[in-house]
Amino acid sequence: MLRQRKADMKTSKRPMELSLRLAMYMLKNKLTGKKRYPLVTMLEPLEMCNLACIGCGRIHEYKPVMDKMMPVEEALSAVEASGAPIVSIAGGEPTIHPKIDQIINELVQRKYFVYCCTNGILLERVLKKVPPSKYLSWVVHMDGMEERHDEAVAREGVYKKAKKAIETALEGGYRVCTNTTIFRGCDVDDLHTLFRTMTDMGVEGCMVSPGYDYIDAPDRDLFLTREESKKEFGKILDERSTKGMRLYNNPLYLDFLRGRREYQCTAYSNPTYTVMGWRKPCYPLADEHVTDVNELFEESLWDNYGVGKDPRCSGCMMHCGFESATVFHAISSPRDWVTLVKSGAIGKSGITAS
Ligand code: SF4
Ligand code: SF4
Numbered sequence: 353m354l355r356q357r358k359a360d361m362k363t364s365k366r367p368m369e370l371s372l373r374l375a376m377y378m379l380k381n382k383l384t385g386k387k388r389y390p391l392v393t394m395l396e397p398l399e400m401c402n403l404a405c406i407g408c409g410r411i412h413e414y415k416p417v418m419d420k421m422m423p424v425e426e427a428l429s430a431v432e433a434s435g436a437p438i439v440s441i442a443g444g445e446p447t448i449h450p451k452i453d454q455i456i457n458e459l460v461q462r463k464y465f466v467y468c469c470t471n472g473i474l475l476e477r478v479l480k481k482v483p484p485s486k487y488l489s490w491v492v493h494m495d496g497m498e499e500r501h502d503e504a505v506a507r508e509g510v511y512k513k514a515k516k517a518i519e520t521a522l523e524g525g526y527r528v529c530t531n532t533t534i535f536r537g538c539d540v541d542d543l544h545t546l547f548r549t550m551t552d553m554g555v556e557g558c559m560v561s562p563g564y565d566y567i568d569a570p571d572r573d574l575f576l577t578r579e580e581s582k583k584e585f586g587k588i589l590d591e592r593s594t595k596g597m598r599l600y601n602n603p604l605y606l607d608f609l610r611g612r613r614e615y616q617c618t619a620y621s622n623p624t625y626t627v628m629g630w631r632k633p634c635y636p637l638a639d640e641h642v643t644d645v646n647e648l649f650e651e652s653l654w655d656n657y658g659v660g661k662d663p664r665c666s667g668c669m670m671h672c673g674f675e676s677a678t679v680f681h682a683i684s685s686p687r688d689w690v691t692l693v694k695s696g697a698i699g700k701s702g703i704t705a706s
Pocket of ligand 1: 402411
């Protein structure tokens, strides 16, 4: 019965066009001599959420503007100003935004590759207004199997709802990924069961990233140091244990998490637009909000941020800063480029950030 159900379920796939478009976009920038440019626009059209996860910084940081909803035109203009071919919609919980369907549908129509992050609670409602497209993937937040996930999001029943939403989306022909944030004290076996379950359900892939030590998060003991992250990811991403599981991050970033490679952060790749403007310098840090996205690509800015430059960067291994670094580095390293092409991973450049 279960086998029949698995056979009936659709497995979502990342379109080849995404890799090709991103590769062409990067080569074009390289030929014009541009050093810093965006790969993914992180769009936060609201900061309100229907959950209060234990590791979330956003819902505290943006408390004074929690009820602000970004107008559709403003969201589209920000994406256009950034110019990145991929858009990752986050927040807050995007499905709460009253015009999220219009924002997504407009971006898809303009052929941006859209990844919409969600906790899944209201996803089925939004599916009715947003048709499936190769340009759209839902990214459902899953921090563990039922007990672990419900504990991380501080509410019972959320795992079941999110899993049901994933099933409905896959059955409806949507592309679906999951994203999992790793915190101190994570249960490695439980995570493997989660990745196996999601793979069997037919998701395109499971993204992983260590949580960032947000100053506004309620429990900062949760966050791993750099050395702890490498140790935990060494176990979580053990090749034998994860064989057959569909992991979405690119293999170079997975090696970085395992502690086998070092990179400097290239967070200018993921400019983040919020209801207060562009976060400067990056997705995790906002020392200020600015109106001009080009301020995020200035050479002098990056003299001050990154590992070894700002103490707040010392524990950061998030995909928004480092998965892109693997891609930028690979463009000058034929061997790494081949690794990315072989794995079909050119388009995986730090899409979500949770
Ligand atoms: S982590 Fe995401 S789902 Fe959880 S409270 Fe924050 S915005 Fe909401
Ligand atoms: S390492 Fe990069 S992405 Fe991480 S906090 Fe520092 S500047 Fe931001």
